[in-house]
Structure formats: structure tokens, C-alpha cells
Amino acid sequence: MGKGHKGVVFMTSVATLSLIFVLFIVISSYRIVVGPSPYDRLLGLNVVSVLISVIFITFSMETEMGFLLDIALVFIVLNFVATLGFAKYLERGEFR
């Protein structure tokens, strides 16, 4: 047990809890596949992207790799741009 030792119980519990986020992604994908309107599909895509960035953040804590946080940040910003673009497209039927 050195300085800053994390412990087996902690690591397994964090890994197990972050696996549940994958289950949430699967449940949210239902809305992408069977959403009645395009807006439901867009919302499902938004939620799935946020959950993927959450998994990135959790994984950076598990493995102590800091660059995964940068990937999560870029994922969040790209998700924002994609959502705004699709919303504008669905609002008018064409890009303006």
C-alpha cells in the first residue's frame, strides 16, 4: 500500500458503476431508432453524446489519463455544434 493507493474495492466499484452508463446508452438508442419525429431522434442523439462524454470522464478517473478529459471536452463542443446545425436544418428544411 504505497502513497495514494486506490484500493481494489474502489476500482471495481467505479468500473462496475461506469458499466451501467453503457446500459443507459443502449436505452437511449431506442429513441434514436424508433423516435416518432426527427426531433425525438435528435434529442436521443444529444443524450447519447452527453453519456459518451460522461464515460470518457469516468474512464479518465479510472486510468488517470488526463488527455481523455480533453477528448470529452471536444466531444461536448462538437455535440453542441451538431445539435444546433440539425435543429436549424429541421426548423426550415434547408440551411441558411
Add this chain to the structure above:
Amino acid sequence: MTLPMLFIVILLLISLVFNGLGTIGLHRFPDVYTRLHAATKCTTFGTIFITFTVIAYSTRQYILTDEAKFLNMAIHTLIALAALLLTNPTGAHAIARAAHKMGIKPKKAVRDDLEEADLQKKKEVD
């Protein structure tokens, strides 16, 4: 498992519960607006707590091992939190606006204030 680790796991559990509630809301609610309401609020709140988890963890590791890497991690998590807080509600607002403009009605709604305001504006222009 020591006490700070237990605290971190509890923060992670809170985040998990709220993300799960958002996902269930996305699955079960009847129309776009209620789904937006459930999914966006709950995922934003859950993600705030997961960033708190990582900040608590890296602060603890920084105090114990005194490596600069963990301080770096905490600051990057804060930046990611700020980006998420700015972008997620804005995207949800854009989706709701697009849905309302293309004429999707809220289910079981008695009155629609935004539609009445639009009609009023149109009358004033005419």
C-alpha cells in the same frame, strides 16, 4: 475502502441515479417537450456530479502524491463542466424551438402561450 473513497463513490452514485432518471424519462414520456424536459435537465445535473467526482478524486490524489498531473486533471474537468453547462441547455432550447416552429403540438395541452403570442404578433404586423 477509506472515507474519501466512499465519498467519491457516493458522488458517482448520485450522478448515476440522475442520468438513469433522465434516460427513463426519455424512454417513457409521451411527446417531445416532456422528453426534453426530463432528459436534458437530468443529464446535465448528473454530469455536474460526475465532474465533482473527478475533481474530488484528483484533489485527493494531488494531496497524497503531490504530482502536478492531478491538478491538471481537476482544472480540465472544470473547463469541461463549464462547456457542458453552456452548451447542453442551449441545444435543448434549439430542439424545442425547431419542434414548435414545425407545428408539433404538446400532447394533452390545454393552452399554448407561445402559439397565441405568435398569432398576436402576426395580427399586429397585418
